[in-house]
Amino acid sequence: MPEATGGRPVGSAELHLVDRERQDPWVADRARELMVSLWYPARRTRGCPRQPYMPAGVARSVDESGSFGLAGPGKVDWAGIRTEAARGAPADDRRRRPVVLHSPGLEVSRTLGTSTAIELASRGYVVVTVDHTYETPAVQFPGGRVEFQEPMSGTEDLKKVVETRVRDIRFVLDQLALVRRGPGPDARRGLPKGLDKALDLERVGMYGHSGGGATAAEAMRVDRRIDAGVNMDGTLQYDDSDFLPVAREGLDRPFMLMGKAGQTHLDKASWRSFWDHSTGWKRDLSLVGGQSLQLHGRPVVRTGPGRAPGPTRRAPRAVRRHGGPRTQHRRPTRLPRRLLRPAPAIAPPGPAGRPLVRPPGRAVRRLITHGTEGPRTREASGARCSPGKGGSPTAAAAIAFR
Template sequence: MANKTWRKVVVPALCAGILAVTGLVGAATASPSQLPVTLTLPGPTGPHPVGTADLHLVDHSRVDPWAAPPGRPRELMVSLWYPARPAPHRPTRHLTPGVAAFYDQSSGPAGLDPGVADFAGTRTHARPRAAAAPGDRPVVLYSPGGGQSRAFGTTLVEDLASRGFVVVTVDHTFAGPVEFPDRVELPARGVDMALMMRERARDTSFVLDRLREITAGANPDAARRPLPIGVGAALDLSRVGMFGHSMGGFTTAETMLTDQRIDAGANLDGSMDPHYGQASTRGTDRPFLLVGGGTSGADKHPHNHRHAPDWASFWANSSGWKRDLYLPAAEHASFTDAQVLLPQVDRKHALPAEKLVAAIGTVHPGRSLAAQRGYLAAFFGLHLRGQQTNLFDGDSPAHPDVRLIP
């Protein structure tokens, strides 16, 4: 990291999402004799091997509101995850070295002891820049929560790719830690959240524009690093979905207001505060899936459209296909990779029970992940592929932790 520049090291309070998780990890103190916990991501369940490639994109039509020095164009890092041909390469890292170092060194609400978890050593199941498998694929965009890296949705993203989707994960610069080829940018101080939501929606549309260039044979990567063989032919931009966690779910709904290319969207436990966007007051006319867990708000009400005012408004104003799934025993970080990573740390370091429950609830981690993977695949399969399913007709015995909220 000696050749990298670090910027904006202060994390805003509204971006507590994943830092609350890393703060929880830090609540357990490792003795000098203890080695960092080796973290393992569950393998994807679909029939396809998975490839991945990072792209550095520059939007010269926009000035970044938070960049220093002022006047710099908006820059993004995104990753493509896609069905791939078998490849011998070692799977790619879960987090880039700079982002891993950030999570290791940052201080969450409980304080973080560096070295407790081996963030830098965790691997995905995807091969870097492997050739794409033949066939055109629906495209699904992923937007992370505030304070989070795009990598913290990998357990869901890899699974969708293994089932035949191309998934594009987007880091919204200055909303979370982002490693560029020459520097690491961290969350900005004093962000105007309404402006952030508008920029995140614009980021998403910009990424869709660049994907269109790839299908036409162009390479939008700033350094013109070679694209994986066949990835352009794999992108079917006539079938586009989007989902996200927390602020990323809000971003999904907001982007659907301004970009008709997104055919279906899903919000994983994200507030849709009308002070920061219009989704709750305008709704959507396209298919949308709400997925909530545990409680939210000052009065700790169940996070579903029957109790959360912003979700209730969005539900009432949405005229398209819609479903609301509720996991009572889950909590906010259950819809990130923390659902399966934190229990691994807890087994070695005995994390404080109340903090562990506040982060990921009491839901069984394996069942929670299986349910999220199953419902997302069924949702995008239905609306992007026309694959019929009865999974949304009522509560499913296959997923006993999930309630369908009418």
């Protein structure tokens, strides 16, 4: 995994959230359950274990399904990859931190947003990544239970997907408010020390890729707790003639559209409608030569010498800006060197039969979002890692709200 560039150490925790007032829309007679990861600036990380990139059950599912088309079954040990985040590390609660929610693409795991989440956390944000159960291919819950994707197709199911995702996000915000207020022992049970005090729910943003970007826009429409958002390459329509409500109504708060080459409000009808109806600050960026998954954090896997396979091997060279009543194009320029970061790569198996992690030979462009804080202050010492509940990576800091 690439190192974050923000300069702050990063901690991680996982929450098991249960909405007992809502029946799951995909599975009968079951309350809605979510798994959520939190990535945050840590006070210290010494002595804390590194957070796995994937829990074992999800890693097994990814491996059996072909590792995102990057490698065959048995070629990548996804569960063996470690992030730089320290599991259960005490949070830096010397000031409140803005909260950023992340919703992944349609039928995509929150895991693929890990690098961006850690980058933002290293720059001073608390990032909350959400898996939308039964739509995501595999979600692992405490105790090792894995829930898999349910069949869904057609426009009506797509509408149910968006509605469910928006309700998931609003529920997560509700539970974060409980954590912040701490009305009882359940609200903070198993959480890393100081994380409750670090949450600033007066400053909330949201971003997402593909279907997650559409979720961010629609969630902002119905919930004013979300102050700003980013849609990375997500369409805002159910079909050719049926737009999401947010595309018909627009937003009155800051929002950015970010698309692959050819995906702008100039040539996408739903984005054009959203743009024309939005009265708040807005920006439309497209990645020249870019593709959709480059906006999400798709990993790069190498099984031998040479370049990384497929379309991720070259860094897009320019970003175009589209905005205002008349089209404004910023002349394409090379991305600054500081925005080029190495992507994860998996080398051939080592002596123990497990893949070795090594940096690739070619950089892949990564989105960097700057934080809102001044210089980093000196780290304090003395705090220890929270053991969490259950002691396993997937159950670290797991809590169920009743």
